[in-house]
Amino acid sequence: xxxxxxxxxxxxxxxxxxxxxxxxxxxxxxxxxxxxxxxxxxxxxxxxxxxxxxxxxxxxxxxxxxxxxxxxxxxxxxxxxxxxxxxxxxxxxxxxxxxxxxxxxxxxxxxxxxxxxxxxxxxxxxxxxxxxxxxxxxxxxxxxxxxxxxxxxxxxxxxxxxxxxxxxxxxxxxxxxxxxxxxxxxxxxxxxxxxxxxxxxxxxxxxxxxxxxxxxxxxxxxxxxxxxxxxxxxxxxxxxxxxxxxxxxxxxxxxxxxxxxxx
Numbered sequence: 001x002x003x004x005x006x007x008x009x010x011x012x013x014x015x016x017x018x019x020x021x022x023x024x025x026x027x028x029x030x031x032x033x034x035x036x037x038x039x040x041x042x043x044x045x046x047x048x049x050x051x052x053x054x055x056x057x058x059x060x061x062x063x064x065x066x067x068x069x070x071x072x073x074x075x076x077x078x079x080x081x082x083x084x085x086x087x088x089x090x091x092x093x094x095x096x097x098x099x100x101x102x103x104x105x106x107x108x109x110x111x112x113x114x115x116x117x118x119x120x121x122x123x124x125x126x127x128x129x130x131x132x133x134x135x136x137x138x139x140x141x142x143x144x145x146x147x148x149x150x151x152x153x154x155x156x157x158x159x160x161x162x163x164x165x166x167x168x169x170x171x172x173x174x175x176x177x178x179x180x181x182x183x184x185x186x187x188x189x190x191x192x193x194x195x196x197x198x199x200x201x202x203x204x205x206x207x208x209x210x211x212x213x214x215x216x217x218x219x220x221x222x223x224x225x226x227x228x229x230x231x232x233x234x235x236x237x238x239x240x241x242x243x244x245x246x247x248x249x250x251x252x253x254x255x256x257x258x259x260x261x262x263x
């Protein structure tokens with residue numbers, strides 16, 4: 001019996017050694033296949049923690065509320081605009097924010113009149129001007145023909161939206177706009193063009209679209225040197241468009257530790 005137990009113990013030790021050898025070989029193969037873990041060498045700082053909105057469309061904790069349905073105190077020359085039932089109706093003239101913004105994320109909700117009147121550019125017309133210069137068109141483009149770079153969510157006179165996803169007249173619509181402001185160097189030289197991304201009603205309609213310059217009605221777009229920050233303008237176009245729930249976030253690239261220390 002002793003011989004049998006010894007042979008069994010020896011067999012067990014042999015199996016254990018074989019298993020250990022297999023594991024070691026597998027580890028060696030895996031590490032040789034993947035090599036040493038890549039490290040970028042960039043020492044990132046921890047991203048800022050914010051609270052997202054309770055539901056889609058609500059402002060996150062780091063947003064600036066531009067219109068909450070109660071007053072237009074964040075805007076200049078808004079005394080003639082009417083506030084009713086939590087929304088604002090344009091009257092008299094354009095309004096623009098008191099504060100200036102550079103790269104930003106802008107959320108705005110709007111609705112054209114439920115009773116259709118007019119056609120083409122005369123139907124629910126307004127606009128969101130970034131830095132008072134670069135227009136994202138607002139228009140009732142539901143079953144309403146006009147020139148394509150002048151329809152809703154178009155970069156006016158520059159580029160049409162990729163698709164027309166307008167809701168019916170009178171229904172609330174959303175724009176979520178990501179804006180990368182242009183950069184100018186010495187002597188007003190354009191160093192980097194501006195870019196605009198737009199989601200309308202949750203649908204991507206402008207995908208990092210390069211701006212060709214300021215918006216004009218009667219001439220081609222062209223760049224005009226301006227400061228790195230500018231104000232948001234809402235256009236009065238003699239149409240009773242409604243606005244609600246407007247907020248904005250300034251956006252910045254993730255900070256790097258050595259760049260932070262150098263400042």
